[in-house]
């Protein structure tokens with residue numbers, strides 16, 4: 127396998143930042159003491175794989191993908207959504223909608239919150255919109271909601287996280 | 302009111318396996334069954350652990366008098382004759398109870414017949430609890446399922462067995478795909494000489510086959526990408542172990558070229574053990590336990606994919 131992008135599992139010609147992320151991830155994945163690849167390959171194969179990963183990344187850096195890394199353009203001060211003045215949704219019935227409304231009231235954008243919580247904007251949005259089927263496993267979800275609620279200064283973040291997890295219980299679920 | 306909509310569709314088969322014994326396959330499949338049944342899906346739990354059947358106990362049913370044994374000894378002719386109710390609405394059971402010792406590897410034809418019947422059971426979801434190990438029977442059930450699910454725990458032995466299991470499944474599917482593709486002898490040679498040719502992973506092997514025979518290669522690669530196992534990491538004790546699932550999915554993509562979808566983690570929770578002592582599903586005995594919550598989350602995610610699967 128000689129195409130360096132293919133070695134790193136990337137589409138040809140992605141930006142350098144993405145290539146570096148893939149490189150770091152694979153290096154960690156195949157590290158000698160990695161539990162996640164334990165016994166998947168022998169120690170020679172492991173070394174060869176690590177070498178191939180190293181080579182591939184060097185090649186990508188050397189051939190220099192000249193295309194500048196493109197960030198989506200957006201004017202400063204433009205907010206994601208219109209302002210909302212209505213009453214806050216019920217934090218027990220709709221903890222996600224409650225958080226979303228609260229965030230918009232404080233003038234924060236998803237991006238800002240993502241930066242502070244280190245949770246991706248799309249995950250935050252799924253939480254806000256209560257897209258139950260797209261949420262991370264409860265063990266993560268609890269932490270995410272806690273973090274989000276803390277960042278916004280919600281009075282009782284723990285209670286809110288509990289409310290959220292209850293959305294997953296069948297009595298409140300689909301039907 | 303989803304079950305009404307589902308009624309006329311053929312059942313979907315989910316199989317829970319993973320190679321290693323004692324990782325929680327039965328605890329997870331039985332409680333998933335309860336979660337699905339409560340949501341209105343008519344679910345049949347099948348104890349496909351022909352060596353050490355115990356799923357009946359996990360759902361609180363004494364060893365049923367009808368089980369897969371009766372199929373193999375021909376006392377019953379059809380899978381639907383050995384279904385027993387569990388007392389939980391929408392949840393039925395096919396027990397593997399008191400299976401004979403030599404039944405862990407039934408005759409090929411018998412097995413094929415059972416697999417066929419599993420897919421035509423009158424149910425929304427058929428949930429198979431597979432046995433540990435990588436016997437042909439277990440791999441066949443796993444590969445035949447619409448949703449093949451692997452359970453691991455964060456220990457080297459479990460991960461070793463899981464990869465052993467995945468490799469066995471991968472190569473069994475690959476051999477079938479090669480035969481069906483009508484590929485020439487070149488491909489057989491590639492398979493045999495893979496080490497000599499410096500092919501180190503299944504992903505590289507498929508690529509190599511495509512170089513040798515583009516048409517057959519495309520057919521084989523297409524069949525292999527349809528193998529999409531799902532992963533559950535059970536008995537998590539430390540925060541760091543939460544990354545294991547995504548990492549194993551990465552490894553699967555990189556090494557096998559197979560998309561394995563990490564469904565979620567389940568923390569170690571003593572209430573699983575207590576509920577088995579009570580001979581009741583944890584979802585009933587401890588509905589607010591972390592384990593029960595985790596199962597509910599898994600059920601939701603699997604159902605979301607189940608609905609997508611209907612449009613295939």
Ligand SMILES: Nc1ncnc2c1ncn2[C@@H]1O[C@H](COP(=O)(O)OP(=O)(O)OP(=O)(O)O)[C@@H](O)[C@H]1O
Nearest residue numbers: 322323324325326327328433536568569570573574
């Ligand atoms: N999340 C969990 N927390 C604590 N204990 C658990 C958990 N999951 C499973 N267990 C315990 O681990 C033991 C093995 O579980 P189980 O019988 O479901 O495994 P299995 O994979 O079906 O085993 P086998 O291969 O023998 O059929 C049981 O005692 C069960 O209570």
Ligand SMILES: [Mg+2]
Nearest residue numbers: 326327350430
């Ligand atoms: Mg079991």
